[in-house]
Amino acid sequence: MTWRPVLSRSVVFRHDRVRGADLLVLPERVVVLQGNAGSIVRLCDGVRDVDAIVAELAERHPGAPVAEEVPVFLGRLRKEGWLK
Amino acid sequence: MTEVVTGVSGVTRDSGVQPPWALLAELSHGCPLHCAYCSNPTELVGRSEELTTAQWAEVFRQAADLGVVQSHLSGGEPLLRRDLTGIVAAADGAGIHTQLVTSGVGLHEKRLAALTAAGLRSVQLSVQHADPRASELIAGARSFAAKERAARLVRDAELPLGLNVVLHRANLDAVDDLVELGLAWGAERIELANTQFYGWALRNREALMPDREQIARAREGVERWRGRLAGRMELVWVVPDYIDGTAKPCMGGWGALSLTVAPDGTVYPCPAAAALPGLDAPNVKDHRLEWIWRESKTFNLYRGEEWMGDPCRGCELRTKDFGGCRCQAYALTGDATRTDPACHLSPDHALVRDLVDRPRLPGPMVAPAYAYRKEGP
Ligand code: SF4
Numbered sequence: 001m002t003w004r005p006v007l008s009r010s011v012v013f014r015h016d017r018v019r020g021a022d023l024l025v026l027p028e029r030v031v032v033l034q035g036n037a038g039s040i041v042r043l044c045d046g047v048r049d050v051d052a053i054v055a056e057l058a059e060r061h062p063g064a065p066v067a068e069e070v071p072v073f074l075g076r077l078r079k080e081g082w083l084k
Numbered sequence: 085m086t087e088v089v090t091g092v093s094g095v096t097r098d099s100g101v102q103p104p105w106a107l108l109a110e111l112s113h114g115c116p117l118h119c120a121y122c123s124n125p126t127e128l129v130g131r132s133e134e135l136t137t138a139q140w141a142e143v144f145r146q147a148a149d150l151g152v153v154q155s156h157l158s159g160g161e162p163l164l165r166r167d168l169t170g171i172v173a174a175a176d177g178a179g180i181h182t183q184l185v186t187s188g189v190g191l192h193e194k195r196l197a198a199l200t201a202a203g204l205r206s207v208q209l210s211v212q213h214a215d216p217r218a219s220e221l222i223a224g225a226r227s228f229a230a231k232e233r234a235a236r237l238v239r240d241a242e243l244p245l246g247l248n249v250v251l252h253r254a255n256l257d258a259v260d261d262l263v264e265l266g267l268a269w270g271a272e273r274i275e276l277a278n279t280q281f282y283g284w285a286l287r288n289r290e291a292l293m294p295d296r297e298q299i300a301r302a303r304e305g306v307e308r309w310r311g312r313l314a315g316r317m318e319l320v321w322v323v324p325d326y327i328d329g330t331a332k333p334c335m336g337g338w339g340a341l342s343l344t345v346a347p348d349g350t351v352y353p354c355p356a357a358a359a360l361p362g363l364d365a366p367n368v369k370d371h372r373l374e375w376i377w378r379e380s381k382t383f384n385l386y387r388g389e390e391w392m393g394d395p396c397r398g399c400e401l402r403t404k405d406f407g408g409c410r411c412q413a414y415a416l417t418g419d420a421t422r423t424d425p426a427c428h429l430s431p432d433h434a435l436v437r438d439l440v441d442r443p444r445l446p447g448p449m450v451a452p453a454y455a456y457r458k459e460g461p
């Protein structure tokens with residue numbers, strides 16, 4: 001089955017206007033997303049699969065190593081239980 | 085408890101006071117339960133002194149402007165507030181994540197549906213024991229069936245469910261049963277939190293205090309479960325600081341991560357701080373939250389490291405545990421600026437050791453002499 005990443009129901013993704021950062025807010029935890037991480041999470045809508053996410057980011061950031069880095073990043077978030 | 089996971093880069097701020105992340109809203113000190121371990125102050129705020137819906141809405145608006153992104157709607161029992169739905173809507177409308185912290189008593193299907201529609205994101209249910217009778221003895225009230233039903237409702241509403249169990253002498257031997265209860269009730273997370281001795285718990289310390297072997301067994305049990313649960317349920321163990329001889333990083337530091345608003349609008353750096361003398365805690369009715377957080381004497385009293393004496397001042401761990409808990413230092417030594425006596429490096433640590441190692445009747449207590457918490461006049 002292809003994985004179509006989506007945030008777990010206990011995780012809320014939001015932009016923090018006070019700190020100028022993207023966050024994952026959980027019941028007992030706040031995760032501050034660094035750099036472009038927020039723009040990756042924004043694409044995790046449960047519709048796009050990993051390939052589609054990579055393709056979209058590659059188009060936006062030509063020359064960036066998205067094909068290597070994005071799946072690893074998504075895997076890490078899945079391992080934490082933040083993406084499913 | 086809020087933990088902030090962050091890398092080194094990314095969030096750049098000018099130096100000085102950082103904005104708070106979380107707000108603990110004690111909506112009401114009223115509670116249908118009378119837990120002997122309750123950390124509410126022994127001077128409970130009466131119901132007639134509680135903030136109004138509009139005042140709470142204003143608190144959440146100001147909190148969001150200040151940087152708060154997460155709130156715990158707690159008490160006492162927050163469900164005693166008939167306007168809870170409106171309060172949730174106000175917090176959510178301000179962009180703040182809401183978790184209801186409840187005993188489960190008073191949670192009905194319609195109520196939960198309204199709360200969810202208003203934006204409630206998560207529920208944390210308190211559990212006293214996995215055995216109904218033992219549970220009700222600890223809580224001092226009929227409540228187990230209500231909790232079981234509450235858990236089912238939360239799961240049916242597809243909200244994340246966490247269980248919070250305060251551990252002490254009468255339930256530390258039931259860790260296995262408690263984890264199994266969590267699995268059966270569909271919890272995503274169980275917090276096994278060893279009693280922190282504040283408020284009512286401090287008054288009941290003698291009856292609540294576990295012995296070292298009990299803690300060691302429970303800790304092993306938790307470790308065993310951790311391996312088996314990986315990925316299925318998060319298991320959090322809040323350390324018994326008295327027994328471990330380590331100071332806990334109370335609230336992530338004084339005035340560092342979070343603020344507590346009491347039912348009458350008084351704002352504290354920590355829910356236990358009401359017991360500290362000379363705190364002169366400000367109230368949202370008189371001041372803006374931003375001033376309270378940044379400028380008030382109360383929030384600057386133990387902020388940073390200036391206030392520290394020896395041995396904390398020269399200790400490497402001071403940036404990790406912030407010298408421990410001020411309320412505990414005061415409760416045990418009468419001086420809130422001393423090193424937390426729970427720390428084995430504290431010159432007062434013998435106080436804690438004596439409390440833990442004092443000879444006691446063997447075996448778990450059958451009918452402990454609890455002073456059940458009571459509401460004031
Ligand atoms: S600890 Fe028990 S008595 Fe205290 S607020 Fe929670 S449920 Fe009520």
Ligand code: SF4
Nearest residue numbers: 331396399402407427
């Ligand atoms: S001496 Fe102070 S800073 Fe060092 S470990 Fe103990 S409480 Fe923490």
